Amino acid sequence: MNAKSKKEYFLPLILTFIVILTDQLTKWLVVRSIAPWSVGFTFWGDFLRIVCVYNTGAAFSLGSGLSSIMRFIVMACIPTVFIGAICVVYxxxxxxxxxxxxLSAVIGGGISNLLDRFFRVEGVVDFIDVKFYGLFGLERWPTFNIADSAIVVGAAGLFIIIIMQEYYTKKKQKNTSDIEPHEE
Known part of the structure; x- marks a missing residue:
């Protein structure tokens, strides 16, 4: 592996560490300054609120009603294996x-939320609460954190890039197959 390819492999991993550090620091600040299950700060009326809540489930609190053993398996063990697989693919x-x-954003967000699952008995700290104006029947979007944002943005970006590449590859193949060689 030459210096350029090493840089292309390892430079994006800086984002992984930035996501973990930023997420854990903001969670620490929230836990330290806002009482659990309360609103600490509001911005733009009540559009954006900084709150302190704990999520023992997955996205949208799915799985929070599972037994503690099942929750550990579903919310910690399976994501650990999944993140490991993403690293191998990376x-x-x-x-x-x-x-x-x-991918680095997804890995960083996943690792940071796993740190909460393994080291915070209460669950994952969520603190960003956004008004959703009744869209999809939700007055407020489910509370989330920086790690969740990194996962969503990373996965969406990766999905868009892959779809675009597939589209341009098929378009290029079609254009080259439309060109027929001339006989002389």
Whole structure:
């Protein structure tokens, strides 16, 4: 592996550490300054609120009603295996430099939420609460954190890039098959 390819592999991992550090620091500040299950700060009326809540489930609190053993398996063990698989894919695939940045965001968010699952008895700290104006029947979007945002943005970006690449590859193949060689 030459210096350029090493840089393309390892530079995006900086984002992984930035996501983990930023997420854990903001969670620490929230837990330290806002009482659990209360609103600490509001911005733009009540559009954005900084709150302190704990989520023992997954996204939208799914699985929070499971027994503690099942919750540990579903919310900690399976995601650990999944993040490990993403790391293997990260190093063994032909992803582009941009795709690696998106994967790094997903890895960082996943690891940071796992840190909460393993080291916070209360669950994952969520603190960003946004008004949703009744869309999809929700007055407020389910509370989330920086790690959740990194996972969503990373996965969405990766999905868009892969779809775009597939589209342009098919378009290029179609254009080259439309060109027929001329006989002389």
């Amino acid at each position: 190093f063994r695939s032909d992803f582009t430099h941009v795709q690696r940045w998106f």
